[in-house]
Amino acid sequence: MNAPAYNFAYLDEQTKRMIRRAILKAIAIPGYQVPFASREMPMPYGWGTGGVQVTAAILGPQDVLKVIDQGSDDTTNAISIRKFFAKTAGVATTTATAEATVIQTRHRIPERALNENQVLVYQVPIPEPLRFLEPRETETRRMHALAEYGLMHVKLYEDIARFGHIATAYAYPVRVNARYVMDPSPTPKFDNPKMDNCPALQLFGAGREKRIYAIPPYTQVVSLDFEDHPFEPYRFNAPCALCGAENSYLDEIVTDDKGGRMFVCSDTDYCEGRQAAGHYGSLSAAPYREKAGSHG
Amino acid sequence: MTTIAELPPGFADKVLSAQSTFRSVMDAMARPGSVQRIVPMAGAPDTMMRGTAAIALTLFDHDTPLWLDARMAESADVTKWLKFHTGAPVVQDSSVASFALVGDGGALPSFESFALGTGEYPDRSTTVIVQIDSFTSGRGFELRGPGIDGVATLKASIKPFDLFERLQINEALFPRGIDVVLVADDAVVAIPRTTRVVSKGS
Amino acid sequence: MYVAVKGGERAIENAHRLLAHKRRGDQSVAEISLDQISEQLGLAVDRVMSEGSLYDRELAALAIKQARGDLIEAIFLVRAFRATLPRFGASEPVDTGAMRVQRRVSSTFKDIPGGQILGPTFDYTHRLLDPSLAEGFVPDAPATAEASTAPTPRVTDILGRDGLIESSPQAEDGASVGDLTREPLNFPADRDLRLQNLARGDEGFLLAMGYSTQRGYGRNHPFAGEIRFGEVEVEFFAEDAGFAVPLGSIELTECQMVNQFKGSATEAPCFTRGYGLAFGQSERKTMSMALVDRALRARELGEEALAPAQDEEFVMSHSDNVQATGFVEHLKLPHYVDFQSELGLLRKLRQEFADANASDAMKEAAE
Ligand SMILES: [Zn+2]
Numbered sequence: 001m002n003a004p005a006y007n008f009a010y011l012d013e014q015t016k017r018m019i020r021r022a023i024l025k026a027i028a029i030p031g032y033q034v035p036f037a038s039r040e041m042p043m044p045y046g047w048g049t050g051g052v053q054v055t056a057a058i059l060g061p062q063d064v065l066k067v068i069d070q071g072s073d074d075t076t077n078a079i080s081i082r083k084f085f086a087k088t089a090g091v092a093t094t095t096a097t098a099e100a101t102v103i104q105t106r107h108r109i110p111e112r113a114l115n116e117n118q119v120l121v122y123q124v125p126i127p128e129p130l131r132f133l134e135p136r137e138t139e140t141r142r143m144h145a146l147a148e149y150g151l152m153h154v155k156l157y158e159d160i161a162r163f164g165h166i167a168t169a170y171a172y173p174v175r176v177n178a179r180y181v182m183d184p185s186p187t188p189k190f191d192n193p194k195m196d197n198c199p200a201l202q203l204f205g206a207g208r209e210k211r212i213y214a215i216p217p218y219t220q221v222v223s224l225d226f227e228d229h230p231f232e233p234y235r236f237n238a239p240c241a242l243c244g245a246e247n248s249y250l251d252e253i254v255t256d257d258k259g260g261r262m263f264v265c266s267d268t269d270y271c272e273g274r275q276a277a278g279h280y281g282s283l284s285a286a287p288y289r290e291k292a293g294s295h296g
Numbered sequence: 297m298t299t300i301a302e303l304p305p306g307f308a309d310k311v312l313s314a315q316s317t318f319r320s321v322m323d324a325m326a327r328p329g330s331v332q333r334i335v336p337m338a339g340a341p342d343t344m345m346r347g348t349a350a351i352a353l354t355l356f357d358h359d360t361p362l363w364l365d366a367r368m369a370e371s372a373d374v375t376k377w378l379k380f381h382t383g384a385p386v387v388q389d390s391s392v393a394s395f396a397l398v399g400d401g402g403a404l405p406s407f408e409s410f411a412l413g414t415g416e417y418p419d420r421s422t423t424v425i426v427q428i429d430s431f432t433s434g435r436g437f438e439l440r441g442p443g444i445d446g447v448a449t450l451k452a453s454i455k456p457f458d459l460f461e462r463l464q465i466n467e468a469l470f471p472r473g474i475d476v477v478l479v480a481d482d483a484v485v486a487i488p489r490t491t492r493v494v495s496k497g498s
Numbered sequence: 499m500y501v502a503v504k505g506g507e508r509a510i511e512n513a514h515r516l517l518a519h520k521r522r523g524d525q526s527v528a529e530i531s532l533d534q535i536s537e538q539l540g541l542a543v544d545r546v547m548s549e550g551s552l553y554d555r556e557l558a559a560l561a562i563k564q565a566r567g568d569l570i571e572a573i574f575l576v577r578a579f580r581a582t583l584p585r586f587g588a589s590e591p592v593d594t595g596a597m598r599v600q601r602r603v604s605s606t607f608k609d610i611p612g613g614q615i616l617g618p619t620f621d622y623t624h625r626l627l628d629p630s631l632a633e634g635f636v637p638d639a640p641a642t643a644e645a646s647t648a649p650t651p652r653v654t655d656i657l658g659r660d661g662l663i664e665s666s667p668q669a670e671d672g673a674s675v676g677d678l679t680r681e682p683l684n685f686p687a688d689r690d691l692r693l694q695n696l697a698r699g700d701e702g703f704l705l706a707m708g709y710s711t712q713r714g715y716g717r718n719h720p721f722a723g724e725i726r727f728g729e730v731e732v733e734f735f736a737e738d739a740g741f742a743v744p745l746g747s748i749e750l751t752e753c754q755m756v757n758q759f760k761g762s763a764t765e766a767p768c769f770t771r772g773y774g775l776a777f778g779q780s781e782r783k784t785m786s787m788a789l790v791d792r793a794l795r796a797r798e799l800g801e802e803a804l805a806p807a808q809d810e811e812f813v814m815s816h817s818d819n820v821q822a823t824g825f826v827e828h829l830k831l832p833h834y835v836d837f838q839s840e841l842g843l844l845r846k847l848r849q850e851f852a853d854a855n856a857s858d859a860m861k862e863a864a865e
Contacts (some may be wrong), residue, residue: 001696006582007311008311008312009317010582012310012582013314014357014584017354017355017357020318020322020355021394022419023434024322024475025323025421025441025475026339027322027326027443027472027488028475028489029418029419029488029489029490030442031477032419035417035419035682035683036682037678037679037680037681037682038682039581040574040578040580040581040679040820041578041581042578044426044574044820044823044824044828045820045823045828046825046826046827047828049824057318058315058319058322059315059437060312060315060316060319061312070832070833070835071833071835072836074568075506075832076506076832077831077832078506079506079507080510083507106831107833107836108835116327125825125828134331136811137815138685138686138811141416141417142416144416145415145416146415146620163847164847164850165846167843167847168840169836170834170836170840171836173686177442177490177774179470179471180471186527186833186836188835188836188838188839189622199445201322208821208824208825210682214326215442216325216326216442216443216490217326217327217443218442218443218444218445218446218476220591226536231746234839234842234843236838236842245764247736249835249838251834251838253834266835266838359680417684
């Protein structure tokens with residue numbers, strides 16, 4: 001039997017070239033979804049194969065990789081992807097946002113502002129922002145070509161007519177560089193403003209749907225809205241119970257079956273950093289004792 | 297005639313050199329006007345700068361039709377080296393090329409002769425790689441657009457002299473258009489189709 | 499006191515150890531060998547090779563063992579391995595007309611040149627559980643005869659001689675054949691890519707789609723022109739050598755459906771084709787594939803395309819079980835960040851609803 005032997009960062013060089021070419025086009029046409037021949041990865045479609053392929057195509061031995069899912073480095077899928085790259089590329093990994101050069105994420109943008117030396121790689125399930133309004137690729141592609149986004153505005157407006165608000169809480173559509181309407185991946189709309197004029201390069205990989213797209217650094221990203229119904233990022237109105245942060249996105253933790261709730265930062269690195277710096281919330285939780293980088 | 301054995305070598309470490317070169321090109325594309333260095337060295341046939349050679353080894357293969365300008369095409373070593381190391385098919389029709397290699401910018405054909413992409417697939421366009429003299433001397437240019445924090449300044453001695461005037465077609469064409477990669481020795485600057493350039497004169 | 503959950507890494511390791519233990523099952527029972535899977539669960543191996551797009555019985559058997567018999571999981575394992583293999587090129591087209599036929603049936607003619615050959619089939623078995631298989635079963639030796647040297651021309655070729663069936667659409671000489679594992683798929687897709695998609699497609703999905711055409715959702719009046727199963731030679735044209743080099747032989751099942759004729763002012767009426775092909779013996783798959791292939795040719799044949807099976811974006815986007823299972827199952831990954839955002843919005847809307855009702859009630863009370 002042929003014992004499988006795998007390349008640096010798993011992908012073969014021909015596949016990396018193909019993905020790299022797609023990434024360059026994606027950067028050149030901000031917000032446009034570049035089709036690419038996504039490969040079968042050793043993890044299921046829908047579990048980050050697009051992000052993994054993008055990361056594998058850019059990652060080098062000097063990089064320091066951080067992987068988060070739901071804002072946390074310790075969710076099982078984040079661990080699994082981090083281990084995959086530690087094993088196949090031998091790169092250093094970290095949980096500290098500030099130390100990372102490449103951050104692969106599912107569903108969150110770190111709270112800490114990103115810098116010019118970082119690349120944020122998003123895992124994307126459905127890259128097409130118009131897909132839920134029009135299931136046909138042939139149609140949505142035509143709409144993007146003509147910048148014909150009336151349908152999206154109608155949908156948002158119907159929400160307002162019905163609920164008094166735009167009833168989209170996550171994967172809230174944005175317009176990139178005043179041209180393409182783009183799906184930011186299923187991040188909460190709280191994170192949308194972080195995409196605008198961001199110093200870091202943002203790359204998006206959708207493996208099953210075979211699309212790569214990008215937002216170059218310092219690019220205008222506007223959440224779709226109406227003059228009389230401006231975009232509002234949602235945040236539960238409470239400080240983090242662990243670090244007291246007033247401006248971070250919060251997870252709601254159910255503490256008992258009698259309606260007990262507490263709210264803590266979804267970005268675990270951010271929360272730990274604040275606690276280490278002496279910030280405490282109403283609930284004086286013990287600071288983390290694990291050493292940084294203990295996740296291999 | 298050069299035999300294959302006598303051709304300049306490719307990357308010493310194919311995997312890591314391609315990765316490093318790609319990151320330089322990606323950074324160049326993401327930050328138009330910034331000068332990025334290409335570190336890994338491969339042998340380069342005459343006419344081809346070492347930066348160009350590294351980019352070719354990193355991005356070209358069987359799937360990327362390649363157009364060569366007369367300066368590049370006249371060198372048997374260049375075509376042989378490209379075929380041997382990348383396998384990219386050389387095409388005469390520039391409008392179907394994924395990449396164009398331009399050794400003599402003075403004779404750069406009109407951008408309209410390259411693939412500009414379509415409204416549905418603007419990515420199906422030619423990336424034009426132009427070898428230039430220098431990023432340390434020459435005229436100054438002010439660049440704006442995605443990837444640039446306000447204004448970037450580029451100093452470059454470029455042929456054709458009216459390159460940026462010609463690139464104004466990108467404004468009307470967008471999202472179709474041409475992305476240009478400028479190479480001077482081991483330095484690379486990218487001008488994607490979103491970049492708007494004004495000459496500072498001097 | 500609340501501390502955010504840690505230790506996910508240990509949990510994953512432990513889960514995988516437990517999985518390995520469960521996979522082995524009761525260790526007082528003999529371990530199943532790859533040979534046993536390959537020899538005794540041969541049709542499972544065939545399916546994994548077909549939908550995994552890799553002709554390798556041993557690897558498919560390994561995948562089935564590793565996947566605890568979950569065939570979609572096994573297909574996924576094979577695909578992920580296949581994706582890492584270097585590509586040297588495409589083989590020459592195989593000649594199924596020259597197949598060493600083990601089974602061959604046609605429903606359109608009582609007898610055909612080369613004969614109807616039943617071969618190894620479940621057809622006409624009575625589906626009664628057979629207790630003698632439970633242990634130590636030794637089958638009777640199969641009946642044998644001199645191998646026939648009579649040619650077994652394809653039924654569609656026989657029909658084609660009289661012009662009764664459309665000629666098989668031919669690609670231009672030297673035209674490259676698409677490969678959706680190497681190139682991103684665009685719509686509308688040509689038949690080469692459609693057939694590739696169907697060949698890799700989930701047997702259950704194709705079965706349901708094909709079945710729906712029989713029930714009137716895009717009916718195309720099919721006859722099973724011919725189903726054949728046997729061995730064919732695979733050759734590769736080596737540029738260095740300048741000639742085709744034999745690589746070996748593989749088992750294939752081919753189904754050619756003959757469908758209701760069409761005609762126009764310029765073309766005489768003739769039967770049309772639907773095509774199915776799979777590795778190994780897989781009649782359900784190839785017959786379903788042939789029905790769906792024919793349904794997807796609606797556009798090309800100028801038919802109205804209203805049924806799901808005629809909709810190539812719908813069929814091709816949902817036929818792949820590795821893609822489908824990944825996305826369906828990804829719903830078990832944590833989504834609590836989005837859920838929180840949705841929860842916040844819902845609470846806000848409910849509050850506004852309650853406030854509006856309360857103020858309405860106040861107004862009514864005041865009137
Ligand atoms: Zn906190």
